[in-house]
Amino acid sequence: MVVAPKRRVLPVLAWVVLLFLLLPCILVVPVSLTDTDYLAMPEQGLSLRWWHTLFASPEWMVALGQSLGIGLAATAIAVSAGTLCAIGCWRARNRWSALVRALILVPMIVPTVVYALGLFRVYAKVGLLDSFTGVILAHAALALPYPVLTVGAALTNFDPRLEQAARNLGASGWQVLRLVTLPNLKAGILSGAIFAFVVSWDELVVVLFIAGRRVHTLPRQIWSGIRENLDPTIAAVATLLIAVTLLALIPVLRGSRTAPKEA
Amino acid sequence: MSERQPEALLLDGVSKAYGKTWVVDRVSLTIPGGSFFSLLGPSGSGKTTLLMMIAGFVTPDGGSVRLGGRDLTPVPAEKRNFGMVFQGYALFPNMTVGENVAFSLRVRGLGRAERDARARAALDTVHLGGFEDRFPKQLSGGQQQRVALARALVFEPAVLLLDEPLSALDKKLREGLQAELREVQRRIGKTFVCVTHDQDEALSMSDRIAIVRGGRIAQEGEPDDLFENPASHFVADFLGESNFLAGDLTPAAEPGLLRWHAGATGLVQAGQPSQAGPALMALRPSKIAIASGEPCGMPNRLPGIVTGSSYRGTAIHCRVDTPAGPMSVSLPSWRAPFNPEPDQRVWLSWAPDAAVIVTDDRA
């Protein structure tokens, strides 16, 4: 391969940087298994007690369930609307579709806190504050760019003549979509769905503003925990989330090597 | 197999504009039912747009498309019941060969057993029986083309449309498949409309050819008629090779002949007195005789100097400078009368009806 300057120094430096990236994530795991009463590394041995606290705690379990439910719902909306939109943009291929694509990317660029502000006032007026519907819709909007990007990328490898062939053979619009187009976009749809789910699953700022008593997602619970009640249960939650993230990454890593980047 | 005589396909003054350009300009064509009809032309001539209008993917901005008496123009592509073989075959990668072929039957609501049976039969006719469970990417180019054909024919369409079906294949494979396509068409007796830019393909497969240029039909007719009697410079140059001779034609004493001059030599051209005047004549290199000595008895003979020659296997092509300008001559290499060498002095000759008077449409 190509010779890099300072042949041995460079990779070492790079690994140091990567260690810097990974170390915090790794260190959370032993803390979650600590036998101490406070947030610290294990002193005499490992203990599962904080994990027990986590799974026995109604607040954490409810938060987990809510995040899961909201995530799935928001993902379903974002993926359906986003996939159809990507296909529409690809078929139209004109000025309007370019405009739509630019519009779709706006949620990735505008700082979330600005959106959360406006959402608070608007939701207050229509009575959607502290409602599941409200959060799901907001998360769907934030997640929308990702399926559009991934399906759009998959479409660049999709031969438009396949749709023509299907139509010529007698398929209706719906049949073309179901039997030919969507099956060939499976990878793009799946990675878009995973990204969308992660957006909703990790989302905090919007939830901080528009949710209160009823809606209490996992990030919200972690946020309160960090600010008010710092104990190893949070480390257990963190470890759980890391594990879930790693699991979710496997299909994505197996699929493509470049993922859409967040701003 | 239908017992009825297949209906003729009619294009009546169809036009299509993209922006300010008329990609297809008031084209009228009658495609006889049961014939193998080719749309031949260079890229950008509009031939593919014509095919797409027949298929229903492109809506004409003017004119109509008719099958028999029925106006098909408002009918969407999925309802026209025309088979189509796409450039690149467009086989569905997510389905097996069998599922690809059975697709048209599936969307028409046929049951699984009947679909599979008919798909198998269709694959048998293209000599791919047993390939049902393979995927398209496991097949060679020639095999994919045959699957595409089977898929297009399994639902017994009235017309089969082919968009450059053989362009992705190499020469040997192409010639074999040309013959196969022709044979299939003859056997099932349906109308085939084929778009191609390859004139050899069009000439060998078609019953009739329409030469498309700049959105218009330059000339239409049977292959031998088009080749022997091109109407214009474009057609004469597009189909095979031609030398072009410009001359001022005057009526000769003999009926059916006209005279013109090339330098000091008087030449004779078959034609009517009405064709007198400045004219362009197309003369195929293969119709010119070349000899080292002056031929007697040939009314058209010109002296010349060989400027170059190339061996092409079955023929030898050479360039000769003459008073009428540089000319290309082609002679069979097997038992050629002699081997033209550069700077050699030769005599060219041809019969009065070897050249054809063509309209000068050089823009």
Place this chain on the structure above:
Amino acid sequence: MALSAQQRPGLRAALWMLPAVLLLLITYFVPLLDVLTTSVTEPRPGLNNYAGLLTDTGAQRIILTTLRISLTATLIAVGLGYLVAYAMVTGSPRRRVVMFACVMVPFWISILVRTFAWILLLRTEGIVNNGLITLHLIDDPLDMLYSETGVLIGTVHYMVPIAAMTLYGQMEGIDQRLITAARGLGAGPVFAFRTVFLPLSLPGIAAASVLIFIGGIGYFIVPALLGGGKTLMLAEYIGLLITTTVNWGLGTALATVLVAIVLMLLFAVSRLVDIRRAFGST
């Protein structure tokens, strides 16, 4: 002749885009516009809030702090990210895959989790301090958290994976044979890098830096958790204005200013560099 919707592919395609566009317009753009309109209607109609900003030194200080921290973090993160990206691009395929995974994993882990991990590490009773004390390197714990240093570390940690992946995507497009050619012509490895590779990667660095900087000035979670109230950045300040002092006028005005800065920077980048190439895909 009359054409049905079926025959006008443009119209049908537009229908496919409709659900997404409607969702976005109603659920996203309406609230966004509401922020703008509120900034000029609360508490009284007019540009008073913006005029007030011109004299509000507290808000100005926060804006400058935000810009400063984001800039510093961006420069560090892009530098570190470039290091990793270059190591990936010049490494064996195996190294590339491993490094890519090492960058992807933190990228995907929730920002809350990562920030929590830094709290774990940097607290006065945290892992780093405990380690340093145990090793007798220091006597009293260092005060690393709840300060600008903490915010900087957390922000850099968030930005590096983004920088690395963006720069890697851009570097992949640089023809490696150019370096080989330079070496073949007698250039040393450092010289070849400096005169051939670096200039070619400059547009990517510029684009990535601006985009990451734009992200940085809008960060909420990291500064809020690691700043400890002492280092206030713009996003958290806006939040406080709304939730604590209920100052909608100033809050939305600042939010609008934030968006305006983002859009102006974006516009500047798009003029200078092709954004799609910087993103590395599509």
